[in-house]
Amino acid sequence: MALHRKHTQRAFTLIEALVATIILAGGITAITGLSSRCLVRTRLNQQYDRAWQLLDRQLTLIDAMGINQFLEQRTSLGEIEDGDITFQWEVGVASQEIDQLYLVTMSIRWFRGRQWHTITAATCLNGQDVESVESGR
Numbered sequence: 001m002a003l004h005r006k007h008t009q010r011a012f013t014l015i016e017a018l019v020a021t022i023i024l025a026g027g028i029t030a031i032t033g034l035s036s037r038c039l040v041r042t043r044l045n046q047q048y049d050r051a052w053q054l055l056d057r058q059l060t061l062i063d064a065m066g067i068n069q070f071l072e073q074r075t076s077l078g079e080i081e082d083g084d085i086t087f088q089w090e091v092g093v094a095s096q097e098i099d100q101l102y103l104v105t106m107s108i109r110w111f112r113g114r115q116w117h118t119i120t121a122a123t124c125l126n127g128q129d130v131e132s133v134e135s136g137r
Contacts, residue, residue, distance in 0.1 A: 044113070047085060051108045051119050054080055054087055059106055059123060067093065067102050067127040085110050100127040 012020075062070045071093060080087045092105040102125050109118040 040113070044117070047110065047112060047117065048119065050082055050085075051087060051110065051117070054082070054089070055106055055108050055119060055121055058089055058091070058108075059104065059121070062091070062104060063125055067104065067125045071127075085112065096124065101125075102127050 070091075076091045076093075078089050080089065087108050087110045089106060089108045094103045094105075095101075096103055103122060104125050105120065105122040107118055107120040109116055111117075
């Protein structure tokens with residue numbers, strides 16, 4: 001009498017392999033989508049950081065030249081090229097009726113990703129009174 005051994009080997013069926021492949025593909029797709037969104041957000045954050053640096057530089061320039069001289073130039077709009085982005089800046093100045101204090105509001109905006117992005121900051125700067133400016137000439 002010959003004894004036949006029964007081998008119990010378990011293998012994946014075609015259905016199990018397909019289900020595992022679908023789950024794996026779904027996971028890879030989700031991770032790829034998240035990575036893509038993270039890269040877009042990182043680029044946008046870099047643009048905001050650059051815009052804040054430009055805004056700070058422009059306000060520092062106005063402060064260094066003096067608010068009165070800035071007002072004499074009558075320049076309240078401008079553009080700054082930075083790589084592939086054009087930043088547009090706008091300055092508004094309002095007298096505060098207190099000594100020679102001026103409220104300076106600056107906005108920088110740029111177009112990226114099918115929409116406009118804007119940052120705004122305001123500060124107060126001291127100017128010279130009109131008599132001091134005229135006597136200094």
